[in-house]
Amino acid sequence: DIQMTQSPSSVSASIGDTVTITCRASQGISRWLAWYQQKPGKAPKFLIYVASSFQSGVPSRFSVSGSGTEFTLTISSLQPEDFATYYCQQADSFPFTFGQGTRLDIK
Amino acid sequence: EVQLSESGGGLVQRGGSLRLSCAASGFTFINYAMTWVRQTPGKGLEWVATMSGNDDSTYYADPVRGRFTISRDNPRNMLYLQMNSLRAEDTGIYYCARDGVGGANWFDPWGQGTLVTVSS
Numbered sequence: 050d051i052q053m054t055q056s057p058s059s060v061s062a063s064i065g066d067t068v069t070i071t072c073r074a075s076q077g078i079s080r081w082l083a084w085y086q087q088k089p090g091k092a093p094k095f096l097i098y099v100a101s102s103f104q105s106g107v108p109s110r111f112s113v114s115g116s117g118t119e120f121t122l123t124i125s126s127l128q129p130e131d132f133a134t135y136y137c138q139q140a141d142s143f144p145f146t147f148g149q150g151t152r153l154d155i156k
Numbered sequence: 157e158v159q160l161s162e163s164g165g166g167l168v169q170r171g172g173s174l175r176l177s178c179a180a181s182g183f184t185f186i187n188y189a190m191t192w193v194r195q196t197p198g199k200g201l202e203w204v205a206t207m208s209g210n211d212d213s214t215y216y217a218d219p220v221r222g223r224f225t226i227s228r229d230n231p232r233n234m235l236y237l238q239m240n241s242l243r244a245e246d247t248g249i250y251y252c253a254r255d256g257v258g259g260a261n262w263f264d265p266w267g268q269g270t271l272v273t274v275s276s
Contacts, residue, residue, distance in 0.1 A: 081261070083262035085263075091268075092251055092265075092267065092268055093263075094264075094265075095264030095266075136200075138201075138263075140261035143206075143215050144217045147201035147202070149200050150201075
């Protein structure tokens with residue numbers, strides 16, 4: 050199975066800050082990676098699919114980069130609604146696997 | 157509007173069975189593969205099973221293979237997960253999700269989830 054590792058596990062930031070979350074795959078997955086956002090008590094919400102740059106109505110302050118084994122999600126000019134937990138998911142091969150999550154808190 | 161709504165969760169004894177349902181609306185159901193994902197205290201988000209839209213292909217995670225069965229009723233826009241021989245580690249929130257366009261393996265949207273609790 051492909052292991053997905055996110056860093057950091059948690060980060061505190063202020064409104065207006067820029068935050069970068071890293072996701073590493075245990076083997077190359079080209080650009081077959083998706084990012085999700087989850088708020089407490091809610092289901093995960095799809096954000097971006099790296100391979101096609103497909104975004105589901107996501108503000109432009111969210112951007113992604115990477116390929117192979119290392120990927121980043123950058124959120125610029127943090128807004129109050131961005132404070133949540135973020136997950137990456139490899140979409141390269143079965144079994145699809147998720148990172149452990151990065152919790153983004155307000156400082 | 158695309159919507160998914162799960163039901164069927166609950167409290168069950170170890171070794172018991174449950175059948176989860178997912179009602180889909182707002183899109184042409186047969187055109188999309190569908191997936192179950194669970195969120196457990198021990199392992200976080202975990203992909204469980206996927207079923208193709210129209211050729212009955214199914215795929216399972218190793219921990220559930222042989223115990224869980226994914227199925228769908230395309231005319232009724234319904235997705236199911238039959239769970240047998242339940243274990244404590246199966247406890248969690250179960251979400252159904254639609255796969256990406258053209259069979260891309262991302263999941264959007266997700267249902268609100270249904271809680272499964274397996275007691276010992």
